Amino acid sequence: MDKRKIILSVLGVLLIVFAVFAANAIIDSKEQPKPTPKKTVKTVFVDTIQNSTVSINIPANGNLVAKRRVELYAEVQGVFRYSAKPFKPGQAYKRGQTLLKIDASEYEASVQSAKSDLYNQITAIMPDLRLDYPEIFEKWQEYLNNFDVNSSVSPLPEAANDKERYFINGRGINTAYYNIKNLEQRLVKYRITAAFDGVLTEALVTEGTLIRNGQKLGEFIDPDIYELQVSIAKEYADLLKIDEKVSLTNNSETKTYSGRVSRVNAKIDQATQTVNVFIEVKNSSLKEGMYLQANLDAKEEENAIEIDRSLVNDRNEIFAVNDSILKSIEVNPVYFSDKRVVIKGVPDGEVILTRQVSGAYNGMRVKIAGEESATSGNNDNPDKDTENIEE
Template structure:
C-alpha cells in the first residue's frame, strides 16, 4: 500500500514538473528579439542652382617655334670656322653669320667678270665721245664710280633708241647681268641669321665639305611658340581667333596664358576634326614641350556641372528627399574628362556632391553641405 502511495506522489510530481517545463519553453518562444539599430549613412550634398556653365574643351599638343628655318646649302665649299661654334644650343643675333663657306675660288671668277665688264665699257668710251656726246658724261661718271672690290653699280639709264642699240650691241647689258648673277650667288656662301634665335640642330661641323642641297641644321626663335590641337568639328563655328586659352603642364604645376592665333578653314575628312593653332610666350617654354590646352568653346544656359561619376548609365542622378535617396532623369548637354553639364534639373533640388558606394533608391541618408561641419544637416 505504501509503495503505491510513493509511486503516485512521484507520478504527480513528474507531471507537475513537466507542466512547469512546458510553460517555460512556451514563454521563451515569445521573448522579444533584440532591436538592430538602423544605419544612416552621412553623404555630402549640394543644392541645385541653375546658371550659365562655360564649356571648356581640353586638348593636348606639343609646342613648336612659330619662326623656324631649316638651313640648306645652295653652293658647295669648305665650312670655315666662325666666331661662334655651329652647335645645338648656340645663340645668334639677327644678321650674324651662321655658316660661312670658303668662296675664294668663286670670288676670283666674280672679280674676273667685273673686270671684263669694266674693260668692255672702257672700250666704247671713244665712240661715245664722238657719236653720243650727250650721253658720254653719264657713262664716264659710271666708270669713275666703278670699284671692282665693291658691288657692281647699276648701269646708267639708257635714254634713246640709238644708245640702246649701241650699248646692247657691244654686249654691255648681258655682261652686267652676268656679273650681278655671279654676285648674287657669291652671297650664298654666307648664311646669316634671319632673326635672333637659337640653333636646335647642327648636321655639319667646321672643316667639312658642304655640298649643294645638303641640309645643315635648324634655327628657331625661342621667344614665341605655337601649339597645334585638333578639335571636334562641332565647335568649328564657335572657336574664334583671339580667344584666350589656359595651357597647363603635365604635372599641373604651371599655367601659361595663350591665345588662338589661327583656325584652319577646312575639316580633316578622316578624323572630322578642325585644327586650331594656339600662340604662347614664356621664358620657361621649350621646343617640343607637351601641354594641355583648355579652350572656352561656348556657354550653356540654365544648366549645372557635376562630377561624371554621379551620372548613372540610365541618365539619372541621385537626389535626397526626406532623408531618402531617390533618382531623377536628367539631360546631359556636354561631357568632359571629369565632369558633365546637365540640364532639366529643377532649382532647389538636393543632389549628391560626391559618389556614395553602394547607393540605391530608398537608402536612408543624412546629407551635409560640408565634409567638415555637420551643422547644416538636411534631415
C-alpha cells in the same frame, strides 16, 4: 540457448528501429525559426541644385614649337670655313651675325672675271659714244669711273631713248650685267647669316667639313616666342576666337603660363574630325618640345550645372532624393569632359546625389549623410554605405 539468442537479437533489432523512429519524430517536432530579412538603407551624399552660367573649358595638350625657326640647308658646295661663334647646339647669335661661311674663293674669282669682262665691254664702246652719241657719253664715262670690280656692280645708267637702248643692247652690255648680278646672288649663298636673334638648336657640321649642295646644316630658332598646336573637336571650332586668352600648365601642373589663340585652321582633319588651333605663348622659362596642357574657354552655357560624369547614366538620367526616396531625372548633357559633365534640365531646388550609389533604382530608400549625423551624433565614418538596419 539458441532460443534465448534469437529472442535477444529480435529485441535488439526492434529497439534500434524504435530509436530511429523516435529520433525522426523528435526532429520533425522541432520548429525551425525563419530568418528575418534585413533591409539595408544606404547613406548618400547630396547637394541642392542652383542653376547658373557654366563656362565650358576644352582641355587640350601638345608640344611647344618655336614660332620662328629656320632649317639651315646648303645651296652651294664648299668647305665650312668660318662662323661668328662656335657652331654648336645652344649657341646664341645676334641678328646679322654669320652662322656659317663656306669657302668661296674659287667662285669669287669667276665673279671678278665676269666684272672685268663687263668693264672691258663698256670701255670698248666709249669711243663710239663720244663720236655718235656725245649727249650720253658723260654719264657712261662717270659710270665707268665709279666701276669697282671688288664691289657689287651698280645698276647701268638709264637709257634716255630707244636709240641709246638699242645701241647698248646690241653691244651685249645688258646681258653681261645681268649675268654678273646672277653670279653675285649665288655668291651670297656662301654665307648664311642669322635672320633674327636666336639660338642654334641643332648643328650637323663642324668647321672644316666639306658641305654639299642640299645638305642640312642645322636648325636655328627664336627662343622668345613659341606656339602650341592642339586639336579641338570640330563642333567647338566656331566657338574659338583669335586673340582669346588661354591658360597653360606644364605636365606636373606646377607652373602656369598665359597664351592666346593666334590661328585657327580652316580645314578639318578628315581622319580625326578635329581642327588644329595654334596658341602663342611667351616665357623665358619655356623650351621647344615642352609638353603643355591648355584650357580653352569655348563658351558659356546659361541655366546649367556641372557635376561628376559618373552620375549620369547611359539613359541621360541622374538620381535625386525626395523624402528619402531615390527618383530619376532626365537631363540634357551639353558637354562631356574626361571627368565632368555640363547638364541642363534640372530644376532649381532639386536635391541630387553627389556620389554614385551602387545598385541605385527608382523608389530606393536612402538616408542623407548630413541628416544622419545630426540624429546619431556619433557617426565616425560618414562614407559608410550601410548605416541603418530595419528589422
